[in-house]
Amino acid sequence: MTLPELSSQSLADQAYKALRAAIVHGDLPWGDKITERGLAASLGVSPTPVREALRRLEQEQLVERTGPRSLRVATVSPQARSESGTIEAALEGVAARFAAEKATKAQLERMQQLLDAADDAAVILREDRDAGRELTPDQVERIFNAVRDFHAEIELAADNIQLTRTLTQVRAFSRSERLKIAAAQLNAGATSQIQRYGQHHQLLAALRDRNSDLAEQLARVHALSSAGDLAGWDA
Numbered sequence: 001m002t003l004p005e006l007s008s009q010s011l012a013d014q015a016y017k018a019l020r021a022a023i024v025h026g027d028l029p030w031g032d033k034i035t036e037r038g039l040a041a042s043l044g045v046s047p048t049p050v051r052e053a054l055r056r057l058e059q060e061q062l063v064e065r066t067g068p069r070s071l072r073v074a075t076v077s078p079q080a081r082s083e084s085g086t087i088e089a090a091l092e093g094v095a096a097r098f099a100a101e102k103a104t105k106a107q108l109e110r111m112q113q114l115l116d117a118a119d120d121a122a123v124i125l126r127e128d129r130d131a132g133r134e135l136t137p138d139q140v141e142r143i144f145n146a147v148r149d150f151h152a153e154i155e156l157a158a159d160n161i162q163l164t165r166t167l168t169q170v171r172a173f174s175r176s177e178r179l180k181i182a183a184a185q186l187n188a189g190a191t192s193q194i195q196r197y198g199q200h201h202q203l204l205a206a207l208r209d210r211n212s213d214l215a216e217q218l219a220r221v222h223a224l225s226s227a228g229d230l231a232g233w234d235a
Helices: 011-024 036-043 047-059 078-102 105-130 137-158 161-170 175-187 192-208 212-231
Strands: 063-065 071-073
Touching: 011 036, 011 047, 036 047, 047 063, 078 137, 078 161, 078 192, 078 212, 105 137, 105 192, 137 161, 137 192, 192 212
Parallel strands: none
Antiparallel strands: 063 071
């Protein structure tokens, strides 16, 4: 495991952000045993800021204390993943509703640019898959990140701090698993990923039309279909 060294004043805050990102991206996998000293050594700081960061992560239920001096990255049951996916879908629907009401012209153009980038990646991806070539992790991650940035832009346009914080909490364990699912399904030739991808263009059209009811419906249905894949993933 490699973590970035920290070198500025708010070390506890930086340690929290670095460790949280490592959990979200799967660099610290579910159920992994961790220690204050081991994490501190990886981050290049003393145990004190790491201890403070771990307290925050415990409050978010991303880290579990298994003994007086032992911790682990939290584990998430299939039921908890399914329930989190349902909550996330509802929140993404609300974000799309707010964005339809508030999005600026510049934000809508940024969303279009992100989908254009995803379109370019999707063309190459389909050509390689249809030619029987196995898709590389970089190819899958490129389109995954473009779509994720598209959703992030919607949440930015929604302009609601409480909504953003809650979504961040709910998504803590989903990114790395969804990336695995996307890669597995695309390599297997599954059409569900391509069908869901097309929903993003429908959502953007609803945002441009200021149709908040349709935007919320599309965002929620899309998120629920993705959550169904996540709940059923056993890898």
